[in-house]
Amino acid sequence: MITFKELALEENILQAVEDLGFVNPTEIQEKAIPVLLSGEKDFIGLAQTGTGKTAAFGLPLLQLIDHNEKHPQALIICPTRELCMQIVKEMVNFKKYIKAVNVVAVYGGANIMMQIKDIRRGAQIIVATPGRLIDLIERKAINLEKIKYVVLDEADEMLNMGFQEDIEFILQNTPEREATWLFSATMPNEIRKVSKRYMQTPVEVTVGKINTTNKNIDHQYYVTSASNRYETLKRLIDFNPGIYGLIFTRTKVDAQNITEKLIREGYDVDALHGDLTQPQRDKVMGQFRDKALQLLIATDVAARGIDVKEITHVINYELPDDIEVYTHRSGRTGRAGSTGVCISIVHSRELYKLKQIEKISQAELNKMEIPSGxxxxxxxxxxxxxxxxxxxxxxxxxxxxxxxxxxxxxxxxxxxxxxxxxxxxxxxxxxxxEHAEDLNIHKDDRSKNKKDFERGGKERKSDRRDFEGDTTRLFINLGTKDGFHKANFIQFILDISDLQKSSLGRIDMKEMNSWIEIDKKAANQMVRALDGKKFKGRKIRMNDADSVGPRRK
Structure with missing residues (x-):
């Protein structure tokens, strides 16, 4: 693994990076920075949200621009005000030891005259949303003729939001640019067309596979009836104390209705949707970033460009119609090497969508039981x-x-x-x-929707109610409190016991312990492999379930 010192960055930039605690570049940074430092090549970087793209283009820009010239030399275009502000914040950290460089944010919803004054004071790097930048161009308040570098960040989101004509207008007004750098999580045809029209033989770097999800995210789904969707949401929130997350809805009406219900029941939540004014939006986002709000209920359009660290959970109140949107949603958690959970609440008629999501995103979606009261x-x-x-x-x-x-x-x-x-x-x-009902849809219930289930539902062997062959149940004193979810727990016990997944039946996980249905022929091998071993300093106890009393409900 290489370090930032091996990327030919100047000492004052390296010092700022070191102060931030960064030693090793992410994959997109390692591959992009050497190419971009040449300053003469068009570039396409395909990488998921949260992989360090701002540093990938921001550090080379600081090294390439002429610090003595006070006119705009680099232009960073991004889809939303929030992302614009986030980029400026990171660029200010990167330029800590380069006092002569000024970075100015230009976005809608703020005083345009103040932004014009900031530009006229002397700014080498402009970070802008498309609409406000075009407004400044038409007012002749900004001159882009000497722009050398144009960065299109989150290009796919800008196109999804209808900014294609704006982007092309901006590129047409930067005739002297030496390089165009495009960063995107996905590569739809519209972006490919823009790249062919405005870029010359760009160097293309792909980190991971396009549309694939972050491997640090545990993808879970819970099957319930449509009428129990809200009650399931509330129960999952209660089952995850300490949750700090985003809940996605399809419509702003849903976002507002769910928010109002949760607030009435005492939860610290608020909504983010298109009907909010910019001051209202800023207030909600400020409260969420400060963790005065535990949950933010948002539509996909309203959440564009949100970059908030330490989000533990993303909850899909309903699955999106577009599978790429699922990738964008889930990518809000599990950032910067941390782990996260993406939860989807589905009806049995929606199970076919899960199969499509797994196929395209290459994420394993784990079926979970809705917790009891x-x-x-x-x-x-x-x-x-x-x-x-x-x-x-x-x-x-x-x-x-x-x-x-x-x-x-x-x-x-x-x-x-x-x-x-x-x-x-x-x-x-x-x-x-005390008398909470079971919100799960069980086997008998699913038979009513057998056709839909067979089309797309994917129950894993570990979730089966009926296991073929002679089986027994084992008890183990490990559970969800030890940091396990069903998928990594299965992998853990199989790795240690050297058994195949086909030997397992139903896995029933609780807070402090778990029960494992297993082929009788394999049971002794698993007990010998795990019983007495240590996990995080605690001795593992595994034995026949009948010897530890009745199964916990």
């Missing part, structure tokens, strides 16, 4: 206990109240105190989920 309460309870144990009690002011607390609770046992603490937090969950 007891599962939700248990998950919330463990999460609360962790918060309680990790609470910061270093503030000396607490000492003032300790004598009072001791006196108040002197005649109460520790157990009673703990019960009362739990009751304050959990009465709502316990009352709501």
């Amino acid at each position: 007891k599962d939700v309460c248990r998950k919330q309870f463990y999460f609360y206990m962790d918060r309680l144990l990790n609470a910061d009690i270093t503030n000396e002011e607490y000492e003032t109240y300790v004598p009072m607390l001791k006196e108040k609770f002197a005649e109460m046992s520790k157990e009673d105190i703990l019960k009362r603490v739990a009751a304050l937090e959990f009465d709502r969950f316990l009352n709501y989920y």
Whole structure:
């Protein structure tokens, strides 16, 4: 693995990169930077969102422009205000030791006169959305005749948003450009046409396969009835305490309706859709970035260009019609080497879409059981206990109240105190989920839609209710609390036991432990391989399920 020092970048740029904690370039950076530093080649970079494309073009631009000339020399075009601001923020970090370079953001919804003043003060790099840039061109407030480098970032999203004519107009108004660099997650025919018309024998680099999804993302789907879709969404949110995510809907009406329902039930959420004014949109995005909101409900158009770090979950309230959109949605999580979860809530009639998504995106979609009410309460309870144990009690002011607390609770046992603490937090969950219905569609229910299911549904062997052959059940003291989901758990036990997936039946995972249905002939081999081994410092216990009591519901 190479380092940034091997990419022929100047020392002041390398120092800024080092200050940011970056040592090794991502794949797109490693392949793009040496080509772009020549400054004379058109370039097409195909890479998914979140792979470090801003540094891939931003670092070469800082090295290529003439720092002594104060007119615009480089133009970065992107689809949305949010992405525009994000690029400027990163470019400012990259130019930390190059004080003579100014980067100006140009986008709609902000004071155009202030943007004009910033450009006239002297700006070598302009980051712009197409509409506002054209407005400035028509006002003759910006001169693009000396632009040498044009970068089209998120080109596929710009075309999806109807900016093709705007992009062509901008390219026509940069007659002296020496290089055009195009970055995109996908390569639709419209982009290919633009590249043929305005680029000369571009160097093309593809990182991963086009339309494939990030391998750090766990793709899950839950099958329920259409009438239970909202209740399933709410249960999945409750089952993932600490979730920080995006929920995608098809329409702005759905986004608003779901938001209003969740707010009434006490969730920290808000909506992002086309009916919001720019100040309203800025306010919502600011709250979400600051994590004052736990969830953002958005339509695909409204979410274009959103770049928020540390998103743990993306939830498809409904599957998108366009499979490329699924890739864009899921790509909002699992960024910069972190892991993420993409959840889809589907009806059995939509299962054929999952097959198409798997085929084109090359992502394995794992069928999951919608958690029961007891599962939700248990998950919330463990999460609360962790918060309680990790609470910061270093503030000396607490000492003032300790004598009072001791006196108040002197005649109460520790157990009673703990019960009362739990009751304050959990009465709502316990009352709501005490008689919660099963939201899963089971085998008998699916038979009504057998034709649709056979067309596209893909139950994995590990999810089968009926296993062919003589089987037994094994217990293991590993579960979802250990960081496992069904797919990587299966891979884990198969890798250690050296067994084939065909020997497994149903896998039933819970918070603290799991049950494995397995061919009787293979059971002893698996027990010998795993029982007594250690996982993250904890001793694994595996044995016959009947020896540990009844199966947990």
